Amino acid sequence: MSNETEMTETEAMFAAVRKAEARQFPIVETTEGKVRGLSSGRIASFKGLRYAADTSGANRFRPPQPLEPWAGVRDALDYGQIAPQIPGDRRHAYADLILNDVQPGGMGEDCLVLNLWTPDPSRRTKRPVLVRFHGGGFYGGSSNGPGGDGEMLARFGDCVVITVNHRLSALGYLYLGDEGEFADSGAAGVQDLVAALQWVARNVEAFGGDPSRVLIFGQSGGGAKVSHLLGMPSARGLFSSAGVMSGSSLVAMRRDDAATVAAQLLQRLGLKASQIRELQAVPYQTLLAAQADVEAAERSRGEAPRSFSPVLGEAIPHHPFTPGAPQESLDIPLIVSTALDERTYREVKFDMGWDEVLERFRRRVGEEAEMLLTAYRDEDPAATPFVISARMASDTTFRLGASTMLERRLAAGGAKSWAYLWASPSPAYGGRYGAVHGIDVPYAMYDIRSPLAGPTADNQRLAGEIASAWVALAATGDPNNDVTPAWDAYDLEARTTLVFGAPTEAVSDPRKFFREYWSSRRG
Incomplete structure (x- = not known):
């Protein structure tokens, strides 16, 4: 056999391996750059996909900032970070049942990430898209745990499944006043959700999804997040149906209540709301410890802790369902449970x-x-x-x-x-x-x-x-x-x-x- 023939056979074998690699590790080009996923059981998963920039430092308390495009291919093989939070307490038996202590990916402020599962990571088909927001109120949880895995649903429903991480607690909802560039800091966490849906609108077609058929749904805190999105002007047109599971949220936090909660936290930190740069430099671990201290003090007085949650302002111009249903989503089919x-x-x-x-x-x-x-x-x-x-x-x-x-x-x-x-x-x-x-x-x-x-x-x-x-x-x-x-x-x-x-x-x-x-x- 000639060397030329041997080279041809070798090249053919290598070409076959490369085809197999492309199936096993599919690459999709998003509007920001290329990402590499992993296929298992004929479902391709793309985990830890960034939909907005890191929220630490100068971006803390701001609305989500756009991603910088990248060259080459980024791996999307494992989960990204979860929002800073106090882990679930396993002394309570129910906590074990929902596995909130099992949240891979690490903790940090580069947490504006989503996970995606699809039967066909290409533009050949336009499948319905199901975007699920995790529970845990506005203070805990993530989409990285076992309860957020979308592989089985994507296979069963022949659909694209997406789960989302976003900012929580003070990092997502600390109210810093009505004026200036941080006037809507009390709604940063739900603005993250809008940014995630904007990413879906830009990119889901490349993963085999139909951007005109997007369901948003969630349970408990996830349902509360959907409730707020139903009344947010910036979310209009980004989804076609919705589901609120055990999380019907009728009101947002009023600014005077939010100011009280913020003042308690800032007092623990020895700072004022006007000291934005200093606040942005506080380690997130210190913020979490201050939150826990405030809540412990409230409990010691026999009061129910007042947690951080979405605050009325420009992003949330009115309560979600008070006094009535929001006009922004009256055309959206809805399940409530x-x-x-x-x-x-x-x-x-x-x-x-x-x-x-x-x-x-x-x-x-x-x-x-x-x-x-x-x-x-x-x-x-x-x-x-x-x-x-x-x-x-x-x-x-x-x-x-x-x-x-x-x-x-x-x-x-x-x-x-x-x-x-x-x-x-x-x-x-x-x-x-x-x-x-x-x-x-x-x-x-x-x-x-x-x-x-x-x-x-x-x-x-x-x-x-x-x-x-x-x-x-x-x-x-x-x-x-x-x-x-x-x-x-x-x-x-x-x-x-x-x-x-x-x-x-x-x-x-x-x-x-x-x-x-x-x-x-x-x-």
Whole structure:
């Protein structure tokens, strides 16, 4: 065999290897530069993609700043940084169930990153895009943990899945006054979300997504973030449908309240709001320690800690859903949901008795306590005192917020909205938490390995149902599909709600008595 032939065979083998490499490590050109991902099981992932500049130093407290373009290829093979925060406390059993202590990527202010999963990282197709914002209020969490993995949903729904990190707590929401270049510092964290959606609009087509079919959704704090985006003028046109899971946020923080919270923090730091340069130079570790000190002092006085959250201003010109639904998103199809036993996640007295529950009811409703407790027990005779106590708290917080959001959308003549109630309980710890806060997240991501769920046949069914609904909403603007039971839009007559359970079924005004009772006491 000649040397020329040998070279040809060698070159052919090398060319085959390069093709295999291109499939295994796909390269996509974004508007800022090229990025390299990793393919596994026919889903390509791109992790730690920057959508805006580092927020440290001179960029701290500013709106997100644009990325500088780069030459060559950047690896997107692992997670980027998470926002500075105090990690989850594992002394609380619920914290282990949501795995908030498992957040790879390291902590830092270069945290404006997103993660993307796609079946085809090319422009050949235009798949629906699902953008999920993580929970943890406005103070904690990230999209880097197991609950934020989008691979299974991208494969199941043949869609592009994106999860987002952004600034939290004081670094995202420290109010520094009404004037000057930092006048909207109290909304920096939600402005990050807008910047992420702008990145999606510019770049998702290169990853196989359709920029005209973008769903934004999130649970708990993620739902609160969606609530705010629904009323932000700068977010208009960046998404086509939305979902608020157990996070209906009706109001933003007023500037006078934000000033009080900021003053407490600044006092701990020995600084004033006008000392911007000094504030920008404070290590983030010092800021976090000062926050923790303020919260500890409030608890010692028997007060509930007031955390940092989005503040009214130019970016957030009005409350999200008060006094009514925002005009900016009346044309956006919307799903609003709750879980039956949301508040069990905040309770720790699992062995409480009925006398203690009755006393809690008395403190809330006075002489109607016995009647109300009987109604709760009759609804679910197998429920423990612990669950019934938390269910009442769920009805007066999460559920009341969700029904108010839906009613205000209807009053404003908004696009179709749908409601669901997650009633299937978590099996964790013998089922003691019931259908706890966050229970629907792993199912929505079609990833039931979470400790809240578990790989059973029935859980696989539930995951298929809810994931199909989210993908359908992203694709068509309507959650109805071939897997989930037929689901009418919400109205004030039927109040049709999809109840996820065994079986999943559409129910007219489920738990009507409790909705009407607590609505009548809203004032």
